[in-house]
Amino acid sequence: MARVVVDVMLKPEILDPQGQAVQRALPRLGFEGIADVRQGKRFELEVEGPVDDAALARIHEMAETFLANTVIEDFTVRVDEPAEAGS
Amino acid sequence: MARVVVDVMLKPEILDPQGQAVQRALPRLGFEGIADVRQGKRFELEVEGPVDDAALARIHEMAETFLANTVIEDFTVRVDEPAEAGS
Amino acid sequence: MTARIGVITFPGTLDDRDTQRAVRVAGAEAVPLWHRDKDLKQVDAVVLPGGFSYGDYLRAGAISRFSPVMETVIEQAKAGMPVLGICNGFQVLTETHLLPGAMLRNNHLHFICRDQKLRVENAETSWTVDYTSGQEISIPLKNIDGRYVADDRTFDMLEAEGRVAFRYLDGNPNGSLRDIAGITNEAGNVVGLMPHPEHAVEPLIGTGRTDGLGFFTSILKKLVNA
Amino acid sequence: MTLDTVKHATETPDADQPWAELGLKQDEYARIREILGRRPTGAELAMYSVMWSEHCSYKSSKVHLKQFGEKAPENDAMLVGIGENAGVVDVGQGYAVTFKVESHNHPSYIEPYQGAATGVGGIVRDILAMGARPVAVVDPLRFGAADHPDTKRVLPGVVAGIGGYGNCLGLPNIGGEVVFDACYQGNPLVNAGCIGVMKHEDIHLAKASGTGNKVILYGARTGGDGIGGVSVLASETFDSTGPAKRPAVQVGDPFQEKLLIECTLEIFKEKLVAGIQDLGGAGLSCATSELASAGSGGMRVELDSVPLRDATLSPEEILMSESQERMCAIVEPDKVDRFLAICEKWDVIATVIGEVTEGERLEIFWHGEQIVDVPPRSVAHEGPTYHRPYARPEWQDALQADDASKLPRPADADELRAQVLKLVAHPNQASKAWITDQYDRFVQGNTVLAQPEDSGMVRIDEDTNLGVAMATDGNGRYTKLDPYTGAQLALAEAYRNVAASGAKPLAVSDCLNFGSPEDPGVMWQFAEATRGLADACQTLGTPVTGGNVSLYNQTGEVAIHPTPVVAVLGVIDDVNRRTPIAFADEGHLIYLLGDTREELGGSAWSQVVHEHLGGLPPKVDLAREELLAEILISASRDGMIDAAHDLSDGGLIQALVESCLRGGKGARLVIPETAGDSDSAAGDPFLLLFSESAGRAIVAVPRSEELRFTDMCGARGLPATRIGVVDGEEIDVQGQFSIPLSELKELHEGTIPGLIA
Numbered sequence A, B: 001m002a003r004v005v006v007d008v009m010l011k012p013e014i015l016d017p018q019g020q021a022v023q024r025a026l027p028r029l030g031f032e033g034i035a036d037v038r039q040g041k042r043f044e045l046e047v048e049g050p051v052d053d054a055a056l057a058r059i060h061e062m063a064e065t066f067l068a069n070t071v072i073e074d075f076t077v078r079v080d081e082p083a084e085a086g087s
Numbered sequence C: 001m002t003a004r005i006g007v008i009t010f011p012g013t014l015d016d017r018d019t020q021r022a023v024r025v026a027g028a029e030a031v032p033l034w035h036r037d038k039d040l041k042q043v044d045a046v047v048l049p050g051g052f053s054y055g056d057y058l059r060a061g062a063i064s065r066f067s068p069v070m071e072t073v074i075e076q077a078k079a080g081m082p083v084l085g086i087c088n089g090f091q092v093l094t095e096t097h098l099l100p101g102a103m104l105r106n107n108h109l110h111f112i113c114r115d116q117k118l119r120v121e122n123a124e125t126s127w128t129v130d131y132t133s134g135q136e137i138s139i140p141l142k143n144i145d146g147r148y149v150a151d152d153r154t155f156d157m158l159e160a161e162g163r164v165a166f167r168y169l170d171g172n173p174n175g176s177l178r179d180i181a182g183i184t185n186e187a188g189n190v191v192g193l194m195p196h197p198e199h200a201v202e203p204l205i206g207t208g209r210t211d212g213l214g215f216f217t218s219i220l221k222k223l224v225n226a
Numbered sequence D: 001m002t003l004d005t006v007k008h009a010t011e012t013p014d015a016d017q018p019w020a021e022l023g024l025k026q027d028e029y030a031r032i033r034e035i036l037g038r039r040p041t042g043a044e045l046a047m048y049s050v051m052w053s054e055h056c057s058y059k060s061s062k063v064h065l066k067q068f069g070e071k072a073p074e075n076d077a078m079l080v081g082i083g084e085n086a087g088v089v090d091v092g093q094g095y096a097v098t099f100k101v102e103s104h105n106h107p108s109y110i111e112p113y114q115g116a117a118t119g120v121g122g123i124v125r126d127i128l129a130m131g132a133r134p135v136a137v138v139d140p141l142r143f144g145a146a147d148h149p150d151t152k153r154v155l156p157g158v159v160a161g162i163g164g165y166g167n168c169l170g171l172p173n174i175g176g177e178v179v180f181d182a183c184y185q186g187n188p189l190v191n192a193g194c195i196g197v198m199k200h201e202d203i204h205l206a207k208a209s210g211t212g213n214k215v216i217l218y219g220a221r222t223g224g225d226g227i228g229g230v231s232v233l234a235s236e237t238f239d240s241t242g243p244a245k246r247p248a249v250q251v252g253d254p255f256q257e258k259l260l261i262e263c264t265l266e267i268f269k270e271k272l273v274a275g276i277q278d279l280g281g282a283g284l285s286c287a288t289s290e291l292a293s294a295g296s297g298g299m300r301v302e303l304d305s306v307p308l309r310d311a312t313l314s315p316e317e318i319l320m321s322e323s324q325e326r327m328c329a330i331v332e333p334d335k336v337d338r339f340l341a342i343c344e345k346w347d348v349i350a351t352v353i354g355e356v357t358e359g360e361r362l363e364i365f366w367h368g369e370q371i372v373d374v375p376p377r378s379v380a381h382e383g384p385t386y387h388r389p390y391a392r393p394e395w396q397d398a399l400q401a402d403d404a405s406k407l408p409r410p411a412d413a414d415e416l417r418a419q420v421l422k423l424v425a426h427p428n429q430a431s432k433a434w435i436t437d438q439y440d441r442f443v444q445g446n447t448v449l450a451q452p453e454d455s456g457m458v459r460i461d462e463d464t465n466l467g468v469a470m471a472t473d474g475n476g477r478y479t480k481l482d483p484y485t486g487a488q489l490a491l492a493e494a495y496r497n498v499a500a501s502g503a504k505p506l507a508v509s510d511c512l513n514f515g516s517p518e519d520p521g522v523m524w525q526f527a528e529a530t531r532g533l534a535d536a537c538q539t540l541g542t543p544v545t546g547g548n549v550s551l552y553n554q555t556g557e558v559a560i561h562p563t564p565v566v567a568v569l570g571v572i573d574d575v576n577r578r579t580p581i582a583f584a585d586e587g588h589l590i591y592l593l594g595d596t597r598e599e600l601g602g603s604a605w606s607q608v609v610h611e612h613l614g615g616l617p618p619k620v621d622l623a624r625e626e627l628l629a630e631i632l633i634s635a636s637r638d639g640m641i642d643a644a645h646d647l648s649d650g651g652l653i654q655a656l657v658e659s660c661l662r663g664g665k666g667a668r669l670v671i672p673e674t675a676g677d678s679d680s681a682a683g684d685p686f687l688l689l690f691s692e693s694a695g696r697a698i699v700a701v702p703r704s705e706e707l708r709f710t711d712m713c714g715a716r717g718l719p720a721t722r723i724g725v726v727d728g729e730e731i732d733v734q735g736q737f738s739i740p741l742s743e744l745k746e747l748h749e750g751t752i753p754g755l756i757a
């Protein structure tokens, strides 16, 4: 099964108090040098069948009509590649 | 300025009510073939100065102690590469 | 024959029974409507009550917006049927785009429950004719995703057309832009607001004021005169 | 790996079993072998180990808790007593009310948000399982020092969790407590209570009877949550290849629980269940063994039928899982279809997992093989009983001898004023609005009183205006000084709070939070507190209907203050007669009811001004509490008073500040020269303002009612002293000081946000 990731972020012009709260807290915790923080959502979709262009187009549509509210949010869709593991 | 992305997801064995609610809604909206949905958080950090190993190590620590709740969440840290743009 | 006001229950709706009570206190007949039924049972108006439909998961109102009952509500609202969205109901209305803008997490990030003072800016909608323009009322407010946002063009349009229905007074509780607590569509039949008029219809209960009753007597008046 | 079936267990009597890792003692393991006549299977061992744990079996506490039954006062209102999911009392007009308080202390320290959220979820399911619609919640909380950095982690998380869960369920939060004390630093107390309402005929019990009846599991899928120690069984001993780590933390899904509530209430309405049990601690093990043990027959369960969230779970783990938002019902075969249809309507997953059998065994199967064959009673009710040694701690005498009366008192009026301000601004005395404003108190449209009133009150019948009230109280400082008296003071205060609101106190639930029972000193505190509470309940005629014990609340060797939290439920025939705390009308006369003595031990003053804890707590006079309650209730019913506020920690000045701020009006006070018979505070402003003598309240009496009110107090023998009048915009104590309300308000309301926000 393939994994498709949809990232949804508030549009840049919309105030993001969650991101701001994180950013404000960082210096207190001893983390300097972060100029801005934005917080968004990440959806991991496990897709049955092949992730071809048609499937991606459907997921794009799903993101546009459902996963994101495009009045306030932007989104990206991509097939997952592994990243540096955390904890 | 460089962007570092921290993705925070609930550990696989932990219940993800949000992801479940989204997944259950999909067939009703006419989207079939999604076997599972997990919803997590995505943080975009604008980092001042070079994103070298030391900076990444600091961000890793920040993610571990603050951005993620490692009792129930896993995280990954990576320097941002552009992805297929959404809307 | 008295007016029939439908009150929709989505999974996770909380204030449906209170809203039905408020409708009855105002003298109308409350008709429960279920999210899976497209049939509106010939009601004259519909209220989308508050609560956490679908747990507010994804975004408040985002999942309910796709329920069968909403298909009919959207269609009828466009045809002029009065619709009131309270709190979560307002969120559903913005998700359907019957009302512009969107609702985001409160700027202080906390749930807030308090008695909230408002000014009625537009006393000509289907749901506000029993108030006077500029009237100040206090009704309960309780939400975590209550920050109303839209782009400047939308705001300018709302203001120019007199479609800001309610504004917060004595302190903006959630960072809503331009202190907006509620808005109406162009025709004045669809109204949404974050605070809860249905919790302020009996002297003894809640804050002990009945400032919210006017929403329900307004619609009665409107329907009877129609 | 071979499945550890009953057959396999019989054939391999000497196989090593991890009973010690699962927390069983050698003799307990031996007892299990004796009950079964063989070694237990892995699944059986898992069941016994959780069900025989302290948490589920009350093995250290039950010899003491017995007193609540033995000393239970005659009370016609009691419909269901201790032993069921929650007690039930008759409140008249055909209504019954069920209520209970529980703890979720340890999970809330590890993961504040989810720990507190699932605490609310658990208590709400208990109430639901009795057949009732949950109508309100309360949350007594204790945190470490307000300015400690970890409190900034724990408190906001706990509060957000309680709000996040309760708000989403649509349950008004109508009361609770917030107390800060360094003793709770590594061990916050997160107690949660719920009230439910039903008609008498709707009471449901947790029992499985009727051979052939189906066992239906419904609600969330079962996942690997909260398995904790039991994964030892699955991963290390029996299957070293399985997932090694199971989360000890459970994540709640309040949306699922809301559906479960509505779905269950609809099922009750159609009378579709013969018995029902919620799944809480110990999950299916607990539900199946308790249902079967309370019923007439046995039970057979096919574990393969349980809907799973994680297909890799072992049968032991499925039995132990504490996944939230699940219920188990016993349903007659011809009602199953309708039951499942209602579940489908509410999008709730429901599965028949077994049936009630003729025998007397609980039998559980996995892949067609039998893995459990036990007498259910032996699991659910015949766990060990400990008579733990207890002894009065050596330090108790010295603590009591360190009398707070010896502490230096304010030398002049200025110092008195300064101490008043210091008291009002202390986190324990300050307004908790920053916290309680995160809770929905209006939902359901029946809230008559909520924070910061003396008790929470909800209307339960719209036509007759019948209502119920609840207050929760507990004072760890008093209880540390004298556990017997401290527990009684907790009861007396909650009782007084309910009466001050105009409701008649009816029954009690409690949550007993203590340190390790293995410490004889702690065990003594526990024994004394339960004895005190049982005695006082007997005298006041308010039976304990249920509750919860939380032990091992300590950090290393250091236990928390013994903290019995007591919830009193009251009833009021007409909520129109409720009494608020607000002094809202100028000219009303302020009366102090009761006697003020020199009682400073454990007081807020001794803590705030001197960081002192010593001496004896205030005396308890239960006859006086009863009289005071009667007067408060009569005065409310007959319209003689417009406001009432009980006096507790912080004494008169604290109550006065709260009533004035609530009503937005000031007060002028005159220090009375003479007061009640045993009154030692007459003429002493310091004692009058700061002493914490019990059995007192202040009331606001309209002038037109003064004579009638004082006559009533005089005739019944309750000291009532006129101490002032509602007036102006400051609190003015004649000849001493005057403080503008605006200044008090800023201190009172600014403290908590300043520290936590």
Ligand SMILES: Nc1ncnc2c1ncn2[C@@H]1O[C@H](COP(=O)(O)OP(=O)(O)O)[C@@H](O)[C@H]1O
Binding pocket: D138, D139, D140, D141, D173, D174, D175, D176, D177, D178, D432, D435, D436, D450, D451, D452, D453, D454, D455, D456, D472, D473, D497, D646, D648, D649
């Ligand atoms: N955690 C909480 N949740 C809800 N209400 C609370 C909480 N803490 C305090 N309150 C409310 O705030 C008010 C003041 O609390 P407290 O001073 O403990 O009351 P009292 O001393 O009368 O028992 C009461 O109405 C109480 O129910």
Ligand SMILES: [Mg+2]
Binding pocket: D453, D454, D455, D497, D645, D646, D648
């Ligand atoms: Mg009180």
